[in-house]
Amino acid sequence: MRDVTLLNIFEHHIAEKYLNRSGLAHAIAVAYHAFKLAKEQKQDVDIAAKAGLLHDIGHFTWYRNGKWDYDLYKKNDIHPIKGAERAHKLLIRLGENPIRAKTIALAILFHTDSFLPTNDIIRTPLQQIVKWADEKDEEEGGLHHYRKIEMERARESIIRLDELIDQEMENKNETEIS
Numbered sequence: 025m026r027d028v029t030l031l032n033i034f035e036h037h038i039a040e041k042y043l044n045r046s047g048l049a050h051a052i053a054v055a056y057h058a059f060k061l062a063k064e065q066k067q068d069v070d071i072a073a074k075a076g077l078l079h080d081i082g083h084f085t086w087y088r089n090g091k092w093d094y095d096l097y098k099k100n101d102i103h104p105i106k107g108a109e110r111a112h113k114l115l116i117r118l119g120e121n122p123i124r125a126k127t128i129a130l131a132i133l134f135h136t137d138s139f140l141p142t143n144d145i146i147r148t149p150l151q152q153i154v155k156w157a158d159e160k161d162e163e164e165g166g167l168h169h170y171r172k173i174e175m176e177r178a179r180e181s182i183i184r185l186d187e188l189i190d191q192e193m194e195n196k197n198e199t200e201i202s
C-alpha cells in the first residue's frame with residue numbers, strides 16, 4: 025500500500041494550480057511514459073510516475089506585454105529547482121515517505137539541463153527515465169505545455185495509472201516473496 029497516490033496529488037489545490045499552469049495533459053503524458061520506462065527497466069514505477077507528473081510544477085509564466093517571452097524565460101528560468109522544492113513540500117504534506125519524497129524531488133531537479141550552464145550531470149537510471157519521459161512528449165515551440173485535456177478525462181487517466189502502479193508493485197512483491 026502506498027502512502028500517497030497520484031490521485032491524492034492530483035486533488036491537492038497546490039498541484040491543481042501548478043499542473044494547470046504548465047500543462048496538465050503534458051504532465052499526465054510524462055507520468056505514463058515514466059511509468060512504462062520504469063517498468064521496462066525494473067525501476068520504482070511509483071517514484072517515476074510521481075516525478076513525471078510533477079516535473080514541471082516549478083514553471084513561472086514569463087510574460088511581457090501579455091505575451092509569452094521566450095528570452096525572458098531562457099534567462100531567468102529555474103523551474104527544475106522550484107519544481108523540486110514545491111513537489112517535495114507537497115509530498116511531505118500529503119504524508120509521503122521522506123526518502124521517497126527526496127528521490128522524487130531529485131528526479132525533478134535533474135529532469136533537464138536547460139537551466140544549467142553545462143550539461144554534464146551524471147543521472148541515476150530513475151533520473152534518466154524522467155528526462156526521457158519528458159523528451160518523449162515534447163513538441164516544437166513548447167506546444168506540449170498548451171495541449172488541453174478535459175478535467176474528467178484527466179482524473180480518469182490518473183486513477184488508471186494509479187491502478188497500473190498498484191498492480192506492478194503487487195507483481196513485484198509476489199516475485200520477491202516466491
Ligand SMILES: [Fe+2]
Pocket residue numbers: 050054079080158
Ligand atoms: Fe516537461
